[in-house]
Amino acid sequence: MADFIEIVVNGEDMPFFFKQSSHTVQTPKPAGSSCLLNLMRVTAALIVVLFAAHAHADGDPILVGQSAVLTGPFTPNSLAFISGQTLFFDKFNAAGGLNGRRIKVVTYDDAYLGDKAAANAEQLIKQDHVVCLFGTMGTAIGAAMTKVAMANHSFIFGGLTGAEVLRDTKLPVYHIRASYADEARRTMTHLRIIGQTRVAVVSSDDAYGKGIEEVTLRALTDGGNPAVISLRFDPKQDNLRDVAERVTKSNAQAVYVIAAGLPAINVIRALSVLPSHPPIYTNSVGSSFLLYKELGDKSRGIILSQVMPPFWQTRLRITKEYQQALQGAGQQNQASYMGLEGYITAKVFTEMLRRVSGSITTESLRHAIENSGPVDVGDFSISFSPSKKSGSDFVDITFLSDGGKFVQ
Structure with a gap:
């Protein structure tokens, strides 16, 4: 039987059905909707931000909360990041998850509006009971959600911003990228x-x-x-x-x-x-x-x-792994810096989950992030501590060549 997946876009519930056997998505055509809305529904469906359960992952899922830009400005960047995180989490869940527990990402659209992002954070923490917030896009969104996270003793893992205003070590935001x-x-x-x-x-x-x-x-x-x-x-x-x-x-x-x-x-x-x-x-x-x-x-x-290694090269183990994962998913033409960042952020996150001693809670996960030492994801290292919430200071220089392709 197909699993029911619900994504919230533009304030509407959007039902989709995900087939475990073929990983295809079916979307009912909404009556009277515009072509643009239909396209956005299909786009959101194809990302599949809630992952199907696998037969051998029979434990309770680990819930992770995300407010993302599924409509409005910066949608391409947000979707690229989500495609990368999905690529890793799908692979992780297919391999059995963490001791039989799959990771389930609950995602709501914020349309790059701070008020909507804050409301999403409230719902994710108080109603969906996620272990933490994940992969927020932009400075204004991150700032709005940080206030909610602090008020509810939660945190954000993988904020997609380099702004100094969110780099204060007193703030509950763990950054994978350099500032x-x-x-x-x-x-x-x-x-x-x-x-x-x-x-x-x-x-x-x-x-x-x-x-x-x-x-x-x-x-x-x-x-x-x-x-x-x-x-x-x-x-x-x-x-x-x-x-x-x-x-x-x-x-x-x-x-x-x-x-x-x-x-x-x-x-x-x-x-x-x-x-x-x-x-x-x-x-x-x-x-x-x-x-x-x-x-x-x-x-x-x-x-x-x-702020990420060159995604098109294979000299680093992490970029080679990313390319192989894309090829395995039939997405070899979708490689990007934002996709790689989503993939790396998801991989570091699951490693932190592995390092939790005892039950996985917001506090036990926070303790593991800050006290368990560096994570080498494959020739690319991320490390946090109680006084260090920026996991990397890696910066590379590239330029655009013919056809919008990157060259070092």
């Missing part, structure tokens, strides 16, 4: 090493841009080469030619763009259409898919820092 500050410092060091000492900094005039701008300017000054120009722009403005022209007139050898989503695309587009411009750098928030979709061949040569 935005780590990315900025690594990029400025890279520029200094290759002799590009005249650097322009362009930031969105919002909390995201200002926070990273401060760290970037400090890193340049500490390295002996202050920014030749530092500009802020209105993220709601789409015509940024004047900003781009001021950058080129500064004779900068490189420009570091600090913005997320469409605002980043707008300023990079303004630079790329000029007859000449300095090399464009940005951080891991930049989506290669979105950059190539919006800029086409003009995205070639954009340099991005990354």
Whole structure:
């Protein structure tokens, strides 16, 4: 018999049926709904964020709570992360889970709205009784859910943000990825090493841009080469030619763009259409898919820092394992940095569950995370302690080549 799966999107219950034998999903066509909603239903179904029970995993499931961006901005990043976590958890559950207990992720849509994310966190902790929250997307979402987690003595594992505001060790958030500050410092060091000492900094005039701008300017000054120009722009403005022209007139050898989503695309587009411009750098928030979709061949040569190992290479055991898992699931064309991050986050999480002594509770899991030492997932190590909630400071430098593909 098929297992019933329920995902909540746009405030509507969405029933799907998951066949254990073939792992296919059937979605009833809702009467009178738009093509876009139908597509979103199918997309959400294909991710399958609640996993089917396996015959040999007969213990009570370990419930994990997730508020995700299934609709609205940043949906591609969120879905890519979920595909990676699902890939690992499916494999883990198929192998018998943890002593016969499968991991079951309960996911609600927050549409990238803080109020909805907070409400989701309340429901997940108080009604669904999850052991913890998992894989939250973005700074505003993470901040909203952190307040709920603190009030209910819970925590977030694998927050998808590099913002310093959520890096305070007193906050109950365990990060797998390096911070935005780590990315900025690594990029400025890279520029200094290759002799590009005249650097322009362009930031969105919002909390995201200002926070990273401060760290970037400090890193340049500490390295002996202050920014030749530092500009802020209105993220709601789409015509940024004047900003781009001021950058080129500064004779900068490189420009570091600090913005997320469409605002980043707008300023990079303004630079790329000029007859000449300095090399464009940005951080891991930049989506290669979105950059190539919006800029086409003009995205070639954009340099991005990354907080995960190169997903397309096999020199590391974890990236080789990830590629093999994708191939085994028939998803070999879906590899991505966000997918790898979801996969690694899920793998570290299950290892922490293994290290729990006695019953698995929120507190016993927290103790295992903070006190059981480093986790080597395959030539890539993550470690936490009571005074260290950022598990990694790994930062790599990549650039976009033809077709939006990454190259080191």
